Amino acid sequence: MSQDITLAQFRRWLSLFAEQVQEQVDLLTELDAAIGDADHGANMQRGMRKVQERLQDPTATGGDIGSLFRSIAMTLISTVGGAAGPLFGAFFLRAAKDVDGTDAVSLEQLAAMFRSGLEGVQQRGKAQIEEKTMIDALQPAVEALEAAVAEGLDAAAALDRALEAARRGMLHTAELQASKGRASYLGPRSIGHQDPGATSAFYLIQSAAAALGRQAQAEES
Amino acid sequence: MIALIIVSHCHDIAEGVCRLAGEMTQTPVPIAGVGGIxxxxxxxxxxxxxxxVLEAIESCxxxxxxxxxxDLGSAILSAETALELLPDEQRERCLISNAPLVEGAVVxxxxxxxxxxxxxxxxxAEAVRNLDKVLR
Structure with a gap:
């Protein structure tokens, strides 16, 4: 049986996610300039700076995973400004419901949190797979994670599967026509461009794989 | 009397719509604008x-x-998120309108x-969507 994933690792995940988004701000802006209104990079950067600030203050983010997620959700919905705020906010708000008062979760519980988070995003954005949105990276990742758990893989292997599924999903958005959000106004002209929201969602999964799959690293840092 | 909340991406639009709609009534209506970040x-x-948006609903x-x-896009998602954060009994008495922002707010x-x-x-307010502005 794999070891539980700890609150410290969840904090590390969010910190890595914030770092990753900020490193890739120019790419996110460029992707959004092609099919949107070029604000996704700046919006996410503004939100992630605030997330990092919050993470510096342990009292502001609570002593359990549910409180941590709720705090991050509120930060994102009040600072991002664009659709990504309520959408990532919905992910963390829904995922938080499963882990109130908990400071460590099993891999099975993690998969359930991801499923709840995905459902939150789907419900808020009313998007399905293949509509060129965050869902195209998130849903394959969640499905891969669930399948890996069913196979009995450990956290590192399971999250690597999720990461690869998210990467494929993100890259696949370039082939899709947008039917949600600002990009949908472009119709067929949205084809050929990778979706910025799916790219941010990929960073969420990539940072999860780095922080939640490898306990030793998380403890050292 | 019900209250109105105007949510726009732009602070000046939200404030302006409130002002315009407020001018149209003889009895003052509780109305608040939320716009920009x-x-x-x-x-x-x-x-x-x-x-x-949540604070505006609570204060009005x-x-x-x-x-x-x-108005559009994330204004809708933010309004929905605000409703999710409200207690059930308040959420049941809130409605997000499909009306156009300016004309809908006036009506x-x-x-x-x-x-x-x-x-x-x-x-x-929603019926305003079907009104022609210019007769051709």
Whole structure:
């Protein structure tokens, strides 16, 4: 049986996610300039700076995973400004419901949190797979994670599967026509461009794989 | 009487629509505008903030209900997020309108000032979508 994933690792995940988004701000802006209104990079950067600030203050983010997620959700919905705020906010708000008062979760519980988070995003954005949105990276990742758990893989292997599924999903958005959000106004002209929201969602999964799959690293840092 | 909340990406639009709609009624209607976000430098930026929508609903709260008029995109998602954060009994008395923001707010203010119900005010505001501005 794999070891539980700890609150410290969840904090590390969010910190890595914030770092990753900020490193890739120019790419996110460029992707959004092609099919949107070029604000996704700046919006996410503004939100992630605030997330990092919050993470510096342990009292502001609570002593359990549910409180941590709720705090991050509120930060994102009040600072991002664009659709990504309520959408990532919905992910963390829904995922938080499963882990109130908990400071460590099993891999099975993690998969359930991801499923709840995905459902939150789907419900808020009313998007399905293949509509060129965050869902195209998130849903394959969640499905891969669930399948890996069913196979009995450990956290590192399971999250690597999720990461690869998210990467494929993100890259696949370039082939899709947008039917949600600002990009949908472009119709067929949205084809050929990778979706910025799916790219941010990929960073969420990539940072999860780095922080939640490898306990030793998380403890050292 | 119900209250109205105007949610726009732009602070000036939200404030302007409130002012315009407020001018149209003889009886004052509770109305609040929520627009834009404030960045880390204290500058107003284009965007929407669900927690600001939530605060506006709470500060304008009327038991008869709150009608929320939105511009587009994240304004809708932020309004929905604000409703999710409200207690159930308040959420049930809130409605996000499909009405166009400016024309809808003017009609909604008039209807609200006459003491009409949340559902009736929304119906009248949404009906504005089908009005031609210019006859051709």
């Amino acid at each position: 404030v960045d880390e430098n204290g500058q107003r930026q284009i965007g929407t903030d669900a927690t600001a 709260w009327r038991p008869a209900g709150v009608l929320i008029l939105v 909604a203010a008039l209807e609200a000032s006459l003491g009409h119900s949340l559902e009736d005010v929304n119906r009248a």
